[in-house]
Amino acid sequence: MKAVILILLIPLIQSCSKDPEVRGYTVFNEMAFSPAYEAFSENSITSDGKTMMLPVKGSIARGKMPYPYKNSEDDAMKAEEELQDPFEETDVTLARGEYLYKGFCLSCHGENGDGDGPVISKNFPRPPSLKSRSVRNYNKARIFHVITVGFGDMPEHGTQLTVRDRWYLSQYVKQIQQQ
Ligand code: HEC
Known part of the structure; x- marks a missing residue:
């Protein structure tokens, strides 16, 4: 032993x-001490001869799930009906929403959502108040949709903000509307 x-x-x-x-x-x-290939060097083992291989066709990058609704009234209504905020509303999510609103929306929509942000004085089309009756009638999903794909003169923000942040923003917009 x-x-x-x-x-x-x-x-x-x-x-x-x-x-x-x-x-x-x-x-x-x-x-x-495994022999390493340079990322951009030729490679006799891979099918396309490149060391750094392309992602498999149809791969979806983490957090980049394609958004199925287009920028149209029909799709906006579908999104409003079908999407649901998966995140519970808390002080933390609303605080994050407020922070993002200041960074991404305030410039056009104004501090309180009245459509009087600083770019309006630079001849940018004035957005409607986020407290107008029509926008007040939107649910969180519709606001999420507008943020994601844009609307009319408003640019889309789907590529700049994560899904989570867009929901937090929607929660915050609904909160502004109650003020
Ligand atoms: C570059 C300026 C600009 C920015 C930034 C911007 N918006 Fe807008 N937004 C607009 C304009 C302009 C409209 C009105 C568009 C139209 O009627 O053609 C609008 C419309 C809207 C509407 C109403 C859409 C409808 O169906 O009537 C909502 C809701 C909205 N924006 C939310 C947001 C939120 C939330 C953000 C931040 C992520 C944001 N916007 C960022 C300019 C902007």
């Missing part, structure tokens, strides 16, 4: 090194 333990201990002891940067004794050299 002692002999077995001793044999098992030999590689363990040999693999130790005082310098943490230096590997001790390696048994499988190719595993410890």
